[in-house]
Amino acid sequence: MVESTDHTYSIESTDQGHSFMQILPGGTATFLLLFGLLLGAFAVRSALRLRRVLRLIRHGEHVQGRCADRRTVDRGPGTDRGYAVEYVFAFRTRDGREIEFTDHAPGPFGFAVGAPVRVSYDPADPAKRATMAGPGAWGPVVMPALFAVVPGMFAAGLLAGFAAMRGWL
Numbered sequence: 001m002v003e004s005t006d007h008t009y010s011i012e013s014t015d016q017g018h019s020f021m022q023i024l025p026g027g028t029a030t031f032l033l034l035f036g037l038l039l040g041a042f043a044v045r046s047a048l049r050l051r052r053v054l055r056l057i058r059h060g061e062h063v064q065g066r067c068a069d070r071r072t073v074d075r076g077p078g079t080d081r082g083y084a085v086e087y088v089f090a091f092r093t094r095d096g097r098e099i100e101f102t103d104h105a106p107g108p109f110g111f112a113v114g115a116p117v118r119v120s121y122d123p124a125d126p127a128k129r130a131t132m133a134g135p136g137a138w139g140p141v142v143m144p145a146l147f148a149v150v151p152g153m154f155a156a157g158l159l160a161g162f163a164a165m166r167g168w169l
Contacts (some may be wrong), residue, residue, distance in 0.1 A: 029165045036158030043152035049104075052145035053131050056120040056140075065091030065119035065132065067111035068100055087111055088130050091119040101130045103140050 025031045026033075068090035072083050086108065099121070111117065117137060123128035133140035163169045 029050050032158045032162035036155045038157035039151040046144045046147035056131050060120040063119050067115045099126045103132050
């Protein structure tokens with residue numbers, strides 16, 4: 001016991017295994033809820049990207065395009081891999097406009113500059129809605145699918161753990 005002039009405080013040692021979780025109000029339950037919601041938001045974002053890419057593959061216009069550029073982008077300080085390779089693809093719409101865009105995860109081996117690719121795009125907004133996913137390049141489909149399923153499963157497990165700790169399950 002520690003006594004001061006106006007209050008009496010009790011200082012108790014905490015179990016080492018639970019001391020980290022005591023930082024948050026609600027402890028472990030709050031951690032499960034917050035981390036589960038964070039992973040869930042990431043999974044939903046990836047699922048929406050996957051939905052957009054699949055919709056473009058099925059219902060978009062399909063034209064021949066090319067890999068227009070391969071550039072190295074600085075990810076900034078403090079990252080494990082400080083640089084990333086970004087591919088820029090170009091295509092001409094049916095009405096003659098030249099469009100350039102970057103696409104996520106073109107595949108494990110990338111593309112040479114000038115390599116032909118199949119581009120699927122939305123004629124209503126080709127500059128914002130285009131992908132090179134499709135036969136021979138499934139990276140823009142596989143990566144969002146993995147990032148939707150794996151974090152989504154972890155989020156479901158964490159949120160189920162939260163519900164169980166609250167006595168809801």
